[in-house]
Amino acid sequence: MSPTSQHTVVPYGVAIQSAIAEGKLPQMKALLAKRNQKGDEPKDLKNAYEQLAREVARLEQH
Numbered sequence: 001m002s003p004t005s006q007h008t009v010v011p012y013g014v015a016i017q018s019a020i021a022e023g024k025l026p027q028m029k030a031l032l033a034k035r036n037q038k039g040d041e042p043k044d045l046k047n048a049y050e051q052l053a054r055e056v057a058r059l060e061q062h
Helices: 006-022 025-033 043-060
Strands: none
Touching: 006 025, 006 043, 025 043
């Protein structure tokens, strides 16, 4: 199984969506800090991280 398979992506996607839904800024920041900065992540995970970053920015403005 490749490291970019759906099985690897799902836990992170669930954690990201859960943190956003619950509005937990510290958890969102922790997830962003763990992001692989190489840019070789699957498109779904990349989109989830981008959504997470937008939500962190939105919450920090308030």
